[in-house]
Amino acid sequence: TEKAAKKRRYEMVSWTFYQFEQFLAYKANLNSSTVVKVSPRFTSQRCPKCGRIRKENRNHELHLYICDKCGYKSNDDRLAAMNIQFLGDQYYQGVKRPKFTKLRSAE
Structure with missing residues:
Protein backbone atom coordinates (compact mmCIF):
# COMPACT_ATOMS: atom_id res chain seq x y z
CA THR A 1 0.00 0.00 0.00
CA VAL A 36 -18.16 -14.79 12.94
CA LYS A 37 -17.29 -11.15 12.34
CA VAL A 38 -16.40 -9.20 15.47
CA SER A 39 -15.32 -5.62 16.02
CA PRO A 40 -11.53 -5.26 16.02
CA ARG A 41 -11.80 -2.15 18.19
CA PHE A 42 -9.49 -2.28 21.23
CA THR A 43 -8.41 -5.88 20.51
CA SER A 44 -4.72 -4.93 20.55
CA GLN A 45 -5.14 -2.55 23.50
CA ARG A 46 -7.03 -4.81 25.95
CA CYS A 47 -5.31 -6.93 28.56
CA PRO A 48 -6.76 -10.46 28.40
CA LYS A 49 -5.89 -11.04 32.06
CA CYS A 50 -7.44 -8.00 33.80
CA GLY A 51 -9.48 -6.40 30.97
CA ARG A 52 -7.80 -2.99 31.12
CA ILE A 53 -7.87 -1.06 27.85
CA ARG A 54 -5.05 1.43 27.46
CA LYS A 55 -3.49 2.51 24.19
CA GLU A 56 -0.17 3.41 25.83
CA ASN A 57 0.38 -0.20 26.97
CA ARG A 58 1.16 -1.21 23.38
CA ASN A 59 4.57 -0.59 21.81
CA HIS A 60 4.15 -0.67 18.02
CA GLU A 61 7.87 -0.71 17.25
CA LEU A 62 8.61 -3.73 19.45
CA HIS A 63 5.22 -5.42 18.81
CA LEU A 64 4.92 -5.69 22.57
CA TYR A 65 2.04 -5.20 24.99
CA ILE A 66 2.72 -4.70 28.70
CA CYS A 67 -0.25 -4.05 31.01
CA ASP A 68 0.49 -1.24 33.44
CA LYS A 69 -2.13 -2.58 35.85
CA CYS A 70 -1.39 -6.32 36.21
CA GLY A 71 1.98 -6.63 34.42
CA TYR A 72 0.77 -9.08 31.73
CA LYS A 73 3.24 -9.12 28.81
CA SER A 74 2.76 -10.51 25.29
CA ASN A 75 3.27 -9.94 21.58
CA ASP A 76 0.65 -7.42 20.44
CA ASP A 77 -0.58 -9.58 17.54
CA ARG A 78 -0.97 -12.60 19.83
CA LEU A 79 -2.84 -10.41 22.31
CA ALA A 80 -5.22 -9.23 19.57
CA ALA A 81 -5.84 -12.84 18.47
CA MET A 82 -6.65 -13.83 22.08
CA ASN A 83 -9.10 -10.94 22.39
CA ILE A 84 -10.75 -11.77 19.04
CA GLN A 85 -11.18 -15.35 20.24
CA PHE A 86 -12.75 -14.02 23.45
CA LEU A 87 -15.26 -11.98 21.39
CA GLY A 88 -16.04 -15.07 19.29
CA ASP A 89 -16.69 -17.05 22.48
CA GLN A 90 -19.02 -14.27 23.66
CA TYR A 91 -20.95 -14.56 20.38
CA TYR A 92 -21.41 -18.30 20.87
CA GLN A 93 -22.58 -17.67 24.43
CA GLY A 94 -25.43 -15.55 23.07
CA VAL A 95 -24.08 -12.00 22.92
CA LYS A 96 -25.50 -10.62 19.64
CA ARG A 97 -22.76 -8.07 18.91
CA PRO A 98 -19.78 -8.69 21.19
CA LYS A 99 -17.38 -5.78 21.56
CA PHE A 100 -15.04 -4.16 24.04
CA THR A 101 -15.98 -0.82 25.54
CA LYS A 102 -13.37 1.43 27.03
CA LEU A 103 -14.46 2.61 30.46
CA ARG A 104 -13.93 6.29 31.12
CA SER A 105 -12.25 6.85 34.46
CA ALA A 106 -9.90 9.27 36.14
CA GLU A 107 -6.37 7.91 35.93
Whole structure:
Protein backbone atom coordinates (compact mmCIF):
# COMPACT_ATOMS: atom_id res chain seq x y z
CA THR A 1 0.00 0.00 0.00
CA GLU A 2 2.95 2.36 0.48
CA LYS A 3 3.46 2.58 -3.29
CA ALA A 4 -0.18 3.45 -3.97
CA ALA A 5 -1.46 6.98 -4.21
CA LYS A 6 -2.85 8.12 -0.87
CA LYS A 7 -6.38 8.46 -2.30
CA ARG A 8 -6.37 4.79 -3.41
CA ARG A 9 -4.81 3.16 -0.32
CA TYR A 10 -8.08 2.52 1.50
CA GLU A 11 -9.63 0.98 -1.59
CA MET A 12 -6.66 -1.34 -2.07
CA VAL A 13 -6.51 -2.48 1.55
CA SER A 14 -10.28 -2.87 1.82
CA TRP A 15 -10.39 -5.12 -1.23
CA THR A 16 -7.76 -7.38 0.30
CA PHE A 17 -9.72 -7.84 3.53
CA TYR A 18 -12.97 -8.26 1.63
CA GLN A 19 -11.42 -10.91 -0.59
CA PHE A 20 -9.95 -12.69 2.46
CA GLU A 21 -13.39 -12.63 4.10
CA GLN A 22 -14.92 -14.18 0.98
CA PHE A 23 -12.31 -16.95 0.91
CA LEU A 24 -12.87 -17.66 4.61
CA ALA A 25 -16.64 -17.81 4.19
CA TYR A 26 -16.28 -20.12 1.21
CA LYS A 27 -13.95 -22.53 3.04
CA ALA A 28 -16.05 -22.42 6.21
CA ASN A 29 -19.14 -23.31 4.20
CA LEU A 30 -17.34 -26.31 2.69
CA ASN A 31 -16.55 -27.54 6.21
CA SER A 32 -20.00 -26.78 7.66
CA SER A 33 -18.46 -24.03 9.80
CA THR A 34 -19.41 -20.42 10.44
CA VAL A 35 -17.39 -17.24 10.14
CA VAL A 36 -18.16 -14.79 12.94
CA LYS A 37 -17.29 -11.15 12.34
CA VAL A 38 -16.40 -9.20 15.47
CA SER A 39 -15.32 -5.62 16.02
CA PRO A 40 -11.53 -5.26 16.02
CA ARG A 41 -11.80 -2.15 18.19
CA PHE A 42 -9.49 -2.28 21.23
CA THR A 43 -8.41 -5.88 20.51
CA SER A 44 -4.72 -4.93 20.55
CA GLN A 45 -5.14 -2.55 23.50
CA ARG A 46 -7.03 -4.81 25.95
CA CYS A 47 -5.31 -6.93 28.56
CA PRO A 48 -6.76 -10.46 28.40
CA LYS A 49 -5.89 -11.04 32.06
CA CYS A 50 -7.44 -8.00 33.80
CA GLY A 51 -9.48 -6.40 30.97
CA ARG A 52 -7.80 -2.99 31.12
CA ILE A 53 -7.87 -1.06 27.85
CA ARG A 54 -5.05 1.43 27.46
CA LYS A 55 -3.49 2.51 24.19
CA GLU A 56 -0.17 3.41 25.83
CA ASN A 57 0.38 -0.20 26.97
CA ARG A 58 1.16 -1.21 23.38
CA ASN A 59 4.57 -0.59 21.81
CA HIS A 60 4.15 -0.67 18.02
CA GLU A 61 7.87 -0.71 17.25
CA LEU A 62 8.61 -3.73 19.45
CA HIS A 63 5.22 -5.42 18.81
CA LEU A 64 4.92 -5.69 22.57
CA TYR A 65 2.04 -5.20 24.99
CA ILE A 66 2.72 -4.70 28.70
CA CYS A 67 -0.25 -4.05 31.01
CA ASP A 68 0.49 -1.24 33.44
CA LYS A 69 -2.13 -2.58 35.85
CA CYS A 70 -1.39 -6.32 36.21
CA GLY A 71 1.98 -6.63 34.42
CA TYR A 72 0.77 -9.08 31.73
CA LYS A 73 3.24 -9.12 28.81
CA SER A 74 2.76 -10.51 25.29
CA ASN A 75 3.27 -9.94 21.58
CA ASP A 76 0.65 -7.42 20.44
CA ASP A 77 -0.58 -9.58 17.54
CA ARG A 78 -0.97 -12.60 19.83
CA LEU A 79 -2.84 -10.41 22.31
CA ALA A 80 -5.22 -9.23 19.57
CA ALA A 81 -5.84 -12.84 18.47
CA MET A 82 -6.65 -13.83 22.08
CA ASN A 83 -9.10 -10.94 22.39
CA ILE A 84 -10.75 -11.77 19.04
CA GLN A 85 -11.18 -15.35 20.24
CA PHE A 86 -12.75 -14.02 23.45
CA LEU A 87 -15.26 -11.98 21.39
CA GLY A 88 -16.04 -15.07 19.29
CA ASP A 89 -16.69 -17.05 22.48
CA GLN A 90 -19.02 -14.27 23.66
CA TYR A 91 -20.95 -14.56 20.38
CA TYR A 92 -21.41 -18.30 20.87
CA GLN A 93 -22.58 -17.67 24.43
CA GLY A 94 -25.43 -15.55 23.07
CA VAL A 95 -24.08 -12.00 22.92
CA LYS A 96 -25.50 -10.62 19.64
CA ARG A 97 -22.76 -8.07 18.91
CA PRO A 98 -19.78 -8.69 21.19
CA LYS A 99 -17.38 -5.78 21.56
CA PHE A 100 -15.04 -4.16 24.04
CA THR A 101 -15.98 -0.82 25.54
CA LYS A 102 -13.37 1.43 27.03
CA LEU A 103 -14.46 2.61 30.46
CA ARG A 104 -13.93 6.29 31.12
CA SER A 105 -12.25 6.85 34.46
CA ALA A 106 -9.90 9.27 36.14
CA GLU A 107 -6.37 7.91 35.93
